[in-house]
Amino acid sequence: MTTKDQKDNLFSLVKSLTKSEKRQFKLYVGRLGVNSDSKFLKLFNLLDKAKGYNENAILKTGIVKKTQLANVKAHLYKQVLISLKLNPSHQNVRSQIREQLDFASILYHKGLYKQSLKILDKAKYLAIVNEEKNMAFEIVELEKIIESQYITRSISNRADELAVQARDLSAQNVIASKLSNLSLQLYSIILKTGYVKNEKESLIVTKYFNDRLPKFNLKEVGFREKLWLYKAHLWYSFLMQDFLNCYKYASKWVDLFYQNPSMINLNPVFFLKGNNYLLESIYFIRNKTKFVKKLDHFKTTVGDQKFNKDENVSTLVFLYTNFHSINQHFIDGSFEEGLKLIPHIENELISFSDRIDQHHKMVFYYKFASMHFGVGNNKACIAYLDKIISNKSLSMREDLLCFSRVLNLVAHYEAGLDYHLETLLRSTYKFLIKMNDLHEVQKEMIKFIRGLQDIYPHDLKNAFRDLLNTLKTFEDHPFERRAFLYLDIISWLESKIENKPVGQIIQNKYLAKYAP
Structure with missing residues (x-):
């Protein structure tokens, strides 16, 4: 990595400042009575104008000697933070x-x-x-x-009063701490191992959850304790793939904020995350009417002028509104309509590139790939999946990496790129075995694709029917059904048997189930 490409904390901080924050910083420095020729102010002006961080370029200007640079940078960093602290927009x-x-x-x-x-x-x-x-x-x-x-003279009463207050606050803080620990530990399990895959894992996670869930009276605690309680239940429900309970606890989480509106601006990140999980759980239970209603309510709330947005909050608003704007098209298979969102989101991703981590970018790419697959644009699907599969520095959820490779195999088959299949099968097998994370659905899919080369063209439909019958047995299985949320293999097989696009099959199913 060249010096120019290095990420520097001070440089990132200076670049994150808005025009009004830069003006405030200069006013603050002026109040300090600092000479405009001071080293740290000159360094600030230089970094403000620079396109990237380059230590050699800084030293060449002669503003500061190499031996002084670390101290001047540390001093500037501290002064910028003090200035930000004094800025009304950062005071709550x-x-x-x-x-x-x-x-x-x-x-x-x-x-x-x-x-x-x-x-x-x-x-x-x-x-x-x-x-x-x-x-x-x-x-x-x-x-x-x-x-x-x-x-x-009132010391005796006062002492008792303070002792009771201290005891009550301490008890509530202990409950909140235990619940926040449990919530964080469950979230960590999801990130490390994904969702429970069998009865044994289910029993381990359930015991883990019950052993750590503190006992208390819900009527005797406040907003904060309830929030952590709903979070812990939500993560447990997600781990268990119990999407109805996910919906139940995400609803409680979001309703808690609407019942205490002052908490929305005081805890905007928790409010946003609650809405994200609420929409995700409605997506999993495939109720588009409810989904669109909640998404519109969410967009209205975060679009209101009263809703405070700093850089962090703006990034989350971008992520969640766009993730779910895409997701609504997966519920009913309206992929053609969904494709129109992609160019706008890709442009926005560029402007948010410094604030969005690789994992979230890859989730967008997977959604783009799946949408293209849904309308039969297999080469576009493969191009997006390649961005995920070829990303070697990526630490992201194993299940997403897994399904990216399985979808990649199916898209290559669909695109008629048979000459790649052998190599792809080998590398996918190697990858999945190393992960030790094969769902039965994935095993059956790979076994099927591996056997495709030995099937005569006129026997293909029967082979698709056989696989469809095998996979149907997993559709409502508590530990296998999630696989179909990443990749609707069943609709793909039905599309092969009926000679119809995948999107049309999904739309027909949705209309049959939900249309009035």
């Missing part, structure tokens, strides 16, 4: 509470106990109302310290 209830806590600590150390307690009382009210219970506990602990030195 949490920063207000922390600021009040800092002021109270200063007053306490100056011996101004009464003033300190007054500020702490207001900050504590703000923390409790906004479900910032860790900070509320910290405030109560400081109140206890001050009260022990600032003797008042």
Whole structure:
């Protein structure tokens, strides 16, 4: 990697600044009484104009010597962060509470106990109302310290009151901590091993979940504890491929925010993620009417001017609105219509390239590939899959890598690229065996494609029928059905038997099931 291509934390921070944040930084530096010729300000202006980070180019300007560069960069980094902290757009209830806590600590150390307690009382009210219970506990602990030195006539009542508050907050913080740990651990299992694949794994995960789920009365806890409870249940349901319960707990999660609207702007990331899982679970249960209704509600909420968007939130809004705008076309097989979304999303992906990780890009590519496959554009499908399969630096969900390769095999077969099949079969087998993650559906598919070369053309339809009958037995299997969500093999086989496009088969099924 050349010096020019290196990612530098300071450079990334400077480049992330908006015009108003840069203006604020220069005003802040001016207030410090810093000379406009100071090294860190010159370095800021240089990085602001630079296209990439290049240490040699910085040293050639003579702004700073090599021995000084690390210190000047560290100083600039700190000053940019302080300036951002002072920017109104980065101030929320949490920063207000922390600021009040800092002021109270200063007053306490100056011996101004009464003033300190007054500020702490207001900050504590703000923390409790906004479900910032860790900070509320910290405030109560400081109140206890001050009260022990600032003797008042009501000390006995006050001591009892603070002790009860500390106990209650501590108990709720312990519940929240246990639930957030469980939620994170379940999410980690999904990332590492994907969804449960058999009865044995199902029993292990269920025991793991039940052993770590804290017992408490739901009526006695607040927003934060409920949120972590619903999250933990959601991850457990996803692991078990229990999509109805996924829908149930994702609905509870999102409804919790609509019941407490002030929490939407205070916790926008959790609000967005809840909506993402809600839409994902409705997609899994294939209810397009409900899906479109929830997607429209979500788009309206995040499109409202009152909804605060920083860079992180804007990225998530882009990801979730586009993922689900695509997903709605998979529910009813309207792939031709869905293809129109691809050029716009690809352009947007370029502008978000610094903020979207490789995994999410590859999920988009898989969706694009599947959509092209649905209308019979097999070569376009293969081109998108190649971006995933050839990405050697990728650490992403095993099931996605797995199905990319299986779809790649099917698309090569469909495109008539038979001369590639032998090599592809070998590399796919090697890959899947190394992963130790073969669903029965994948095993049957590979066995079938491997045997295709020995089948006479006039026997093909019977071979497709045999495979269809085999796979149908897995369609409602609790540990196998997810395979069909990644790749609708059954509709593909029916399309081969009936000589109709895959999209038409999926549309016909959807209409037969849901049309009024």
